[in-house]
Amino acid sequence: MKRVLTAVLLAAMAMNLGAGPALLATGSEQVQQAPIEARLKDTLSQLTLEEKAGQMVQAEIGYITPGDVTAFNVGSVFCGGDQHPPLGNSAAHWLEMYTTYQEAALQSSSGLPILFGVDAVHGHSHVAAATVFPHNIGLGAANDPELIYAIGAATAREMAATGLNWNFSPCVAVVQDIRWGRCYESFGESAELQKSLVKPYVQGLQQEISATAKHFVADGATLWNKRNHRASRLLYNPDAFKIDQGDAKIGEGELRQIHLAGYLEAIEAGVDAVMISHSSINGVKLHGHDLIQSLLKSELGFEGIVVSDYESIHQLPGDYRRQVITAVNAGIDMLMEPRRWKYAIEAILDGVKTGEISLERIDDAVSRILTVKYKRGVMDRPIKDPVPASFGSEENRRIAREAVRKSLVLLKNEGSLLPLAKDAHILLLGPGRDSVAMQAGGWTLSWQGTIRDEVKGVSIRQGLASVAVDSGGLVYTDPIDAPKADVALVVIGEIPYAEGVGDNGQLTLDSATAHKDNLQALAEAKATGLPTIVILISGRPLLVTDFIPDWDAFIAAFLPGSEGGSGIADLIYGEYDFSGKLPLTWPKTARQFGETIYKPNYREKDYLFPFGYGLRYGK
Numbered sequence: 001m002k003r004v005l006t007a008v009l010l011a012a013m014a015m016n017l018g019a020g021p022a023l024l025a026t027g028s029e030q031v032q033q034a035p036i037e038a039r040l041k042d043t044l045s046q047l048t049l050e051e052k053a054g055q056m057v058q059a060e061i062g063y064i065t066p067g068d069v070t071a072f073n074v075g076s077v078f079c080g081g082d083q084h085p086p087l088g089n090s091a092a093h094w095l096e097m098y099t100t101y102q103e104a105a106l107q108s109s110s111g112l113p114i115l116f117g118v119d120a121v122h123g124h125s126h127v128a129a130a131t132v133f134p135h136n137i138g139l140g141a142a143n144d145p146e147l148i149y150a151i152g153a154a155t156a157r158e159m160a161a162t163g164l165n166w167n168f169s170p171c172v173a174v175v176q177d178i179r180w181g182r183c184y185e186s187f188g189e190s191a192e193l194q195k196s197l198v199k200p201y202v203q204g205l206q207q208e209i210s211a212t213a214k215h216f217v218a219d220g221a222t223l224w225n226k227r228n229h230r231a232s233r234l235l236y237n238p239d240a241f242k243i244d245q246g247d248a249k250i251g252e253g254e255l256r257q258i259h260l261a262g263y264l265e266a267i268e269a270g271v272d273a274v275m276i277s278h279s280s281i282n283g284v285k286l287h288g289h290d291l292i293q294s295l296l297k298s299e300l301g302f303e304g305i306v307v308s309d310y311e312s313i314h315q316l317p318g319d320y321r322r323q324v325i326t327a328v329n330a331g332i333d334m335l336m337e338p339r340r341w342k343y344a345i346e347a348i349l350d351g352v353k354t355g356e357i358s359l360e361r362i363d364d365a366v367s368r369i370l371t372v373k374y375k376r377g378v379m380d381r382p383i384k385d386p387v388p389a390s391f392g393s394e395e396n397r398r399i400a401r402e403a404v405r406k407s408l409v410l411l412k413n414e415g416s417l418l419p420l421a422k423d424a425h426i427l428l429l430g431p432g433r434d435s436v437a438m439q440a441g442g443w444t445l446s447w448q449g450t451i452r453d454e455v456k457g458v459s460i461r462q463g464l465a466s467v468a469v470d471s472g473g474l475v476y477t478d479p480i481d482a483p484k485a486d487v488a489l490v491v492i493g494e495i496p497y498a499e500g501v502g503d504n505g506q507l508t509l510d511s512a513t514a515h516k517d518n519l520q521a522l523a524e525a526k527a528t529g530l531p532t533i534v535i536l537i538s539g540r541p542l543l544v545t546d547f548i549p550d551w552d553a554f555i556a557a558f559l560p561g562s563e564g565g566s567g568i569a570d571l572i573y574g575e576y577d578f579s580g581k582l583p584l585t586w587p588k589t590a591r592q593f594g595e596t597i598y599k600p601n602y603r604e605k606d607y608l609f610p611f612g613y614g615l616r617y618g619k
Helices: 003-013 036-046 049-055 066-072 091-106 136-142 145-160 191-205 226-231 252-259 261-268 291-299 320-330 341-353 359-375 394-407 436-440 460-468 479-484 518-528 564-572
Strands: 023-026 029-032 057-060 076-079 115-118 212-216 273-276 305-307 409-413 425-429 474-476 487-493 532-537 553-558
Touching (some): 036 359, 049 359, 057 341, 066 341, 115 359, 136 145, 136 191, 136 394, 145 191, 305 359, 320 341, 320 359, 341 359, 394 553, 425 479, 436 564, 460 564, 487 518, 518 532, 532 564, 553 564
Parallel strands (some): 212 273, 425 487, 532 553
16 A cells, blocks of 8 residues: 555554454555544545545546546545446446456555446346336335335445445425426425435445436526527537526525425435536526535535536636635535536645645545545445445346336326236337337436337336237237237337536427327327327426316326336236325416425316325226
């Protein structure tokens, strides 16, 4: 080991902690398991200012080499939404990549290991063959704290199998407008859902890795900007982000009543990190806002890492040097600067030199980063023996299948058409009938997700067919077979998307994020004259008011993930009953976009389906 960890070993041995103290392996050395506070103090005293500044940056793997990590004592690296290991995308490739970067960190002058981050927001979903869980909006519909703990723990197991130790999840936004492209990353429109689910999710994740509550704060309250509607598909045009990265015009009461709930739960659970939002509150960008220090750190007592979001400090006033100084002084401990990380280090050093950043602020930031590395065992065992069998395991997929069952919401069931008999003959139509990619949505294999047939899992066609084949049932997929069928089942929905691109001011079945074949599939089903079941795969409610009179049954599946087909079949055939409840208000018209249970005089009858609505077979 390098200088710092050697000093830590000597300090720990000098503490006389009693007979037979535990020893933990760190590379080829043995490090005494001393109290974190004592080890931290000694480690910090050994670091140069340059080494401390290096700890405060996080670079994206496409823009930093292992040699750079060694040379600059970089504190963290991450895989962005569209980054993968250079040689392949299997779990083994990810582990190899992690090990290469971690070994490089251990060769730096400080010898400090890195935190390696990724957006595993619904399972370790950037890795091929991972278990892909329902997105958060579906988990909000399930509202099962024990289940979400199991999901967090399963996600952590799959991350640990690839070496990675920091998850940029969960998103604890309380979404107040379904036009927001990140709607599905939220548990729903009610702060009560965050109170129910955030703590067990964090606790499940932190069985093995660090979790991150994001995005501080009130990112779910940003207002729709009608003027920029035409720019919505221009990814890096600032005008594209009509509601994403926008402004929340709220008072302190609304901030505390609604949007702080998830952070209170996360901090109570001991969350390791909080990520700051791209957005603003009342015109002030949060990456420079005094709420970081006054509310998050001082009032709430958060002691973990405050990390910036992807290049978000660039939205602060001034040149780059000024942006770095402003962000650090606002209370950001680690700068997610994928490309400009070297310049960030230089700006930190120059800010200290000129007296614009205090040494106390630097030591506070580095202490928080090192404390997390100690707490999660990264300092003592930076390279662990992986458990490959935990990646994509049958147990994890069983948990995901249960999550699908509990997240589906039955919204209509005229004449008790559902459940179907297992020997029913089904005409299966629609663009989502055989697409695991649609089921998974955004943040799967890539940032915006994929529509290509490359996401591993069980499609709805496969799930239904696996039951029908053993029960005398049949599943047809060509409208020409309608005379042989008992019922039509149409799977429509949205194509995958993520932040920015997913912003949508129309939310119709043929709008920008909707699949182009939705209306054709519905027309084909209507022409058959068969009783019709519609399953909607989407990250949020879509406007279906004009269509639903033609449907005998209607299921909101949200984004059920890799085991969607199996979980849906479990309910379609009545092996289990529906239990999901809407985590969002379902509007009748576009005029109701942005209306939630927090609207004064909220009346359930005003909407197509109110918040909390959901049918069961038993009722």
